[in-house]
Amino acid sequence: MKICEDRNLKVEESKRDRQRKPGTKRGESGLNQHKMAPRVGSSGLCSWFSNLTLSRVGSQQSRTVTTKGHGRRQRDPFAIAQARQRKAANISRQRELSQQRTEAFGDPVASEKTPMIEAMLNPSLYPTLGSKGVHVPSDNEQPSYVNYCISKSELASALETSKQLTRPVPPIDGSVVDPQQVEDAIKKHEEDHKNAEEAVRRILAMKNGSTRNRTKLNIKRSIDILGRHNTDRVLPPKPAAAGQDPASLESSAKRPRAGPDTGSPEVQVAILTSKILVLAEQLKTTSHKDKHNKRRLRLFVHRRQKLLSYLRRKERGGPRWQNLMQTLGLSDAAWKGEITLR
Incomplete structure (x- = not known):
């Protein structure tokens, strides 16, 4: 742009030199010549605008051609199909892993089928301490719980x-x-x-009893099977803490119990589990309108979560904790993380 302007100015100066009077030197013009600014002719101005317009149009055309050429770059359809196949396989694998993690994490409400859980659901069955299964009484045998x-x-x-x-x-007299x-x-x-x-x-018979009587029976079973007055004779002590001598745990004398254990965390968790199972079975049919029992179920689950967290921290994940989780068929979902029931 500057070069075109200088060229136009030189053309105008050459025209003025031709029209200048003889005897005057270049640069010695009249008063009006000093006061007036140099003018650019119409032909020069048009040529300047035409050059500017052409240069801009040319740059836009070059940019457009470059952009269109870049967008028209073709890709291999086989490579596109491979990428889509890899993406679909990755999504399918992620979905499968997520389902496996969910199943391994468990359900915060339901429990696995163990002898204790089967006995809670079916009153005619009852487990014994340390048994691998449930004992089914025969017709002639009197059940342990009535x-x-x-x-x-x-x-x-x-x-x-x-x-x-x-x-x-x-009779006193047999002859009569x-x-x-x-x-x-x-x-x-x-x-x-x-x-x-x-x-x-x-x-x-318990099969003819009411739900309240079954709850009382489950409480009695929980005390008999998970009470510390019975489990202390079977389970080893909890692991020692950091810097603690394991021999001190075995040698430490405990205060003798005055009766059955009815208030330990294991017994409370078992009692809450029996109530949770009853409410869960009932809400399968009346969940859309039974708001009161829905709230009770949520409170029981959260209360059990607190007791399980306390027992795991207190026992350091020892034999007592493992025995409780295996007996009741509970998973990590019963105590780990945030529990939300809908």
């Missing part, structure tokens, strides 16, 4: 007492009474006692 919080020994004692009280009294009648009365008494015993067993 309804209305009656023990096996109490039931047997009551049946034997009733049998003795209802036994027919033998027919011996056949006495024998028939004894046989009838035996049959009546068997019928009464069967009726009492059916009345006291």
